[in-house]
Amino acid sequence: MDIVTPGIGLMFWTTLVFLFLMFILAKYAWKPILNAVKDREASINDALESAEKAKAEMAAMSADNEALLREAKAERDALMKEARDIREKMIADSKGVAKEEADKIISAARETIENEKAAAIADMKNTVSEFAIDIAEKIMRSELSSDSKQKELANQLVEDIKLN
Amino acid sequence: MEIKRVFSTVLTTFFITAASSFAFASPEVHEEENNHSHEVSTTEEKEEFNPNEMIMHHVMDAHEWHLWDVTGDDGEVHPTSIPLPIILWDNGLHVFSSSKFEHGTAVVESNGNYYKIHHEKIYKTDAEGTLTMDAEHHPTNEKPLDFSITKNVFSMFLSAALLLFLFLSVAASYKKNPKAPKGLAGFLEPLVVFVRDDIAIPNIGEKKYRKFMGFLLTVFFFIWINNLLGLIPVFPGGANLTGNIAVTVVLSLFTMFIVNLSGNRNYWGHIFDPMGNSMPWAGKGVLYVILLPIEVAGIFIKIAALIIRLFANITAGHIIVLSLISIIFVKESIGWSAISVPMTLFISMLELLVAALQAYIFTMLSAVFIGQATAEHH
Numbered sequence: 001m002d003i004v005t006p007g008i009g010l011m012f013w014t015t016l017v018f019l020f021l022m023f024i025l026a027k028y029a030w031k032p033i034l035n036a037v038k039d040r041e042a043s044i045n046d047a048l049e050s051a052e053k054a055k056a057e058m059a060a061m062s063a064d065n066e067a068l069l070r071e072a073k074a075e076r077d078a079l080m081k082e083a084r085d086i087r088e089k090m091i092a093d094s095k096g097v098a099k100e101e102a103d104k105i106i107s108a109a110r111e112t113i114e115n116e117k118a119a120a121i122a123d124m125k126n127t128v129s130e131f132a133i134d135i136a137e138k139i140m141r142s143e144l145s146s147d148s149k150q151k152e153l154a155n156q157l158v159e160d161i162k163l164n
Numbered sequence: 165m166e167i168k169r170v171f172s173t174v175l176t177t178f179f180i181t182a183a184s185s186f187a188f189a190s191p192e193v194h195e196e197e198n199n200h201s202h203e204v205s206t207t208e209e210k211e212e213f214n215p216n217e218m219i220m221h222h223v224m225d226a227h228e229w230h231l232w233d234v235t236g237d238d239g240e241v242h243p244t245s246i247p248l249p250i251i252l253w254d255n256g257l258h259v260f261s262s263s264k265f266e267h268g269t270a271v272v273e274s275n276g277n278y279y280k281i282h283h284e285k286i287y288k289t290d291a292e293g294t295l296t297m298d299a300e301h302h303p304t305n306e307k308p309l310d311f312s313i314t315k316n317v318f319s320m321f322l323s324a325a326l327l328l329f330l331f332l333s334v335a336a337s338y339k340k341n342p343k344a345p346k347g348l349a350g351f352l353e354p355l356v357v358f359v360r361d362d363i364a365i366p367n368i369g370e371k372k373y374r375k376f377m378g379f380l381l382t383v384f385f386f387i388w389i390n391n392l393l394g395l396i397p398v399f400p401g402g403a404n405l406t407g408n409i410a411v412t413v414v415l416s417l418f419t420m421f422i423v424n425l426s427g428n429r430n431y432w433g434h435i436f437d438p439m440g441n442s443m444p445w446a447g448k449g450v451l452y453v454i455l456l457p458i459e460v461a462g463i464f465i466k467i468a469a470l471i472i473r474l475f476a477n478i479t480a481g482h483i484i485v486l487s488l489i490s491i492i493f494v495k496e497s498i499g500w501s502a503i504s505v506p507m508t509l510f511i512s513m514l515e516l517l518v519a520a521l522q523a524y525i526f527t528m529l530s531a532v533f534i535g536q537a538t539a540e541h542h
Contacts, residue, residue: 002224002283003223003224004409004475006409006410007225007310007408007410008309008310008311009310009311009312009314009317010225010316010408010410011410011411011413011414012311013311013317013320014320014410014411014415015414017320017321017324018382018383018386018414018415018418021324021327021328021386022378022379022382023378024328025328025331025378025382026377026378026382028332028335029328029331029332029334029335030331030356030377030378030381030382032335032339033331033334033335033338033353033356034360034374034377036335036342037353037356037357037360039342040342
């Protein structure tokens with residue numbers, strides 16, 4: 001059977017061609033291809049890993065940010081509150097000072113008024129008493145222009161003393 | 165796991181072989197007239213169409229690349245073919261063109277020796293080209309060593325050039341584009357990765373597979389490309405290279421050398437001391453008279469299976485396709501092409517699958533054998 005009898009020539013050429021192919025391809029094709037595939041696989045794995053890492057970092061960062069934000073908000077609130085307090089206190093304080101000052105002014109005014117009033121009254125009293133003495137003098141002069149009348153008055157004064 | 169894989173692989177191969185083997189029962193030789201030159205041939209020139217001969221001629225190697233036949237003005241049918249170089253070793257090198265044989269009709273003189281070609285075999289003859297035949301009509305003349313660039317060798321050169329072109333350009337493309345592969349690399353890289361991840365690593369192991377990749381990848385793509393080229397019906401395809409036993413013998417011998425040269429202590433221990441420590445030497449001595457020859461024969465049987473599997477599958481495919489086409493010429497009616505052509509198309513599609521499958525199986529089994537030879541413990 002020719003079909004199952006290997007021919008020496010074809011065996012020879014197959015060996016030659018196959019060895020040639022194997023060495024050339026192994027050196028210039030399989031090696032660079034397999035290395036490229038391996039390198040790429042490594043770089044894909046690296047990329048995936050670093051992406052994962054970046055994601056975790058981002059998550060951590062956003063958590064940080066949130067905390068920071070919360071802190072900032074709290075601080076802002078505290079500052080606002082303080083400012084409000086200070087303002088209120090300032091208002092209250094100035095109100096108190098103003099009242100005090102006003103009171104002082106009022107009391108000083110009142111005192112002055114009182115003094116002026118007293119002085120005026122005293123003045124008035126003096127004037128009135130002067131008027132009264134003048135009047136009395138004038139009356140007395142007129143009344144005591146006669147001796148009878150002086151007598152009558154002296155009697156009357158004596159009577160009054162008696163009655164007491 | 166490994167055994168299961170080998171088993172399923174062998175089973176698949178068996179079914180495909182079985183499915184295609186009916187083609188080996190070559191179609192009966194109908195004593196009907198030839199249709200090679202149906203329209204032009206006149207009644208007295210009709211020659212018998214012998215499908216058996218035609219198929220064997222296409223399946224076997226040839227010293228010229230037959231393209232078509234033409235009927236000359238004299239009514240003679242002349243084959244048109246591409247001449248190929250004849251290289252003979254007969255106490256010296258003889259190189260001449262195969263066209264000198266004039267399709268087997270002429271005697272060629274080279275450096276004082278005379279040669280004649282008979283059924284694609286070159287014999288040394290006298291100046292008249294006398295061939296002495298034995299009882300079975302086989303010439304008894306001396307045969308020089310034939311290293312001719314035959315149809316198969318030529319086709320192999322083409323496939324080698326194709327392989328080099330494909331993979332060297334792919335390898336070069338990685339230098340320019342280290343990112344995701346594009347174009348040719350995008351198509352071929354998954355196949356390379358397939359051989360690595362699904363053939364080499366599972367069978368040989370992560371640690372040792374790398375140094376066998378050169379062989380496994382080359383054998384995979386060599387077989388596959390040549391299987392595919394064989395399916396192309398016209399030049400430069402159609403040579404039945406991977407269906408030639410010389411080729412499968414050489415490829416399998418490569419596997420055998422690689423397996424046995426890389427075999428470690430466990431492998432040889434398994435062959436020459438299969439029972440290991442489970443039995444005293446007194447008992448083993450008797451058993452080994454039977455076991456050792458079987459184990460040693462196993463080295464060669466595994467390789468013989470590789471040789472025959474690839475050869476038979478690819479040759480069978482060619483035979484089926486040619487048989488189906490022959491129906492038209494045997495029946496001498498174009499009407500039969502309505503059946504013959506769709507069936508040929510179907511088988512050709514199947515052969516496309518078989519082309520890849522046989523490359524895979526050959527590579528896979530080579531990897532399995534290498535894996536067994538290099539395994540650390542079993």
